[in-house]
Amino acid sequence: EAAVTQSPRNKVAVTGGKVTLSCNQTNNHNNMYWYRQDTGHGLRLIHYSYGAGSTEKGDIPDGYKASRPSQENFSLILELATPSQTSVYFCASGVTGASAETLYFGSGTRLTVL
Amino acid sequence: QEKVQQSPESLIVPEGAMSSLNCTFSNSASQSIWWYQQHPGKGPEALISIFSNGNKKEGRLTVYLNRASLHVSLHIRDSQPSDSAVYLCAVSPGGGNYKPTFGKGTSLVVHP
Numbered sequence: 001e002a003a004v005t006q007s008p009r010n011k012v013a014v015t016g017g018k019v020t021l022s023c024n025q026t027n028n029h030n031n032m033y034w035y036r037q038d039t040g041h042g043l044r045l046i047h048y049s050y051g052a053g054s055t056e057k058g059d060i061p062d063g064y065k066a067s068r069p070s071q072e073n074f075s076l077i078l079e080l081a082t083p084s085q086t087s088v089y090f091c092a093s094g095v096t097g098a099s100a101e102t103l104y105f106g107s108g109t110r111l112t113v114l
Numbered sequence: 115q116e117k118v119q120q121s122p123e124s125l126i127v128p129e130g131a132m133s134s135l136n137c138t139f140s141n142s143a144s145q146s147i148w149w150y151q152q153h154p155g156k157g158p159e160a161l162i163s164i165f166s167n168g169n170k171k172e173g174r175l176t177v178y179l180n181r182a183s184l185h186v187s188l189h190i191r192d193s194q195p196s197d198s199a200v201y202l203c204a205v206s207p208g209g210g211n212y213k214p215t216f217g218k219g220t221s222l223v224v225h226p
Contacts, residue, residue, distance in 0.1 A: 004157075033213075035216075040218070041218065042202070042216050042217055042218035042219055043158070043202065043216040044216075045213065045215075048213060058213075059115065059215075090157050090158070092157075101146075101206060101214070102148070102160050102163070103148075103150075103158070103160065103204075103214065104160075105157030105158050105159070106157050107155075107156060107157050108155075108156075108157055
């Protein structure tokens with residue numbers, strides 16, 4: 001079964017600090033995504049990747065960087081964390097079928113920036 | 115950018131009833147629509163997808179897609195308390211770009 005693991009599960013950071021959220025998938029999927037989920041906004045795409053070495057900006061990339069050093073790992077980096085980045089972050093990997101892509105999500109990282 | 119809207123925001127039904135959830139999207143050329151289920155504290159899980167006009171049935175789930183009206187609906191027959199969750203509609207563009215856009219979700223509560 002497809003497996004996506006996120007770490008840490010919970011994180012408290014200080015304003016201005018650097019935060020790295022990690023994601024590992026054992027599915028050998030080419031595509032990986034980072035979303036944040038906030039009440040009233042649903043899931044919003046931050047960055048995504050089509051394979052090792054590639055990253056693309058999503059719909060809300062400001063304040064975030066991404067890194068895809070290998071097929072399995074995709075990190076989200078907050079260089080200077082702000083309270084507005086307090087949210088639940090989800091990583092997903094995707095496999096493309098005949099007509100569409102199925103996403104497999106991790107369990108999420110709850111980030112609080114004080 | 116694709117716009118996806120879901121209604122209602124919340125839905126409460128008794129056990130055994132039919133639950134009906136709606137989703138509208140903005141781009142008629144969108145290739146596929148997925149429904150995801152999300153329980154509290156968990157990541158979304160893929161439930162059912164549809165690509166062509168018409169309907170698709172899997173177990174207690176039925177999905178209807180009408181591209182002309184940019185509308186898709188999910189119906190859960192014989193709703194169970196374990197179906198209580200947030201349901202997310204996700205729409206993907208075509209042309210090899212599968213980056214999906216999600217709606218804000220419908221919170222379903224099935225009470226015994």
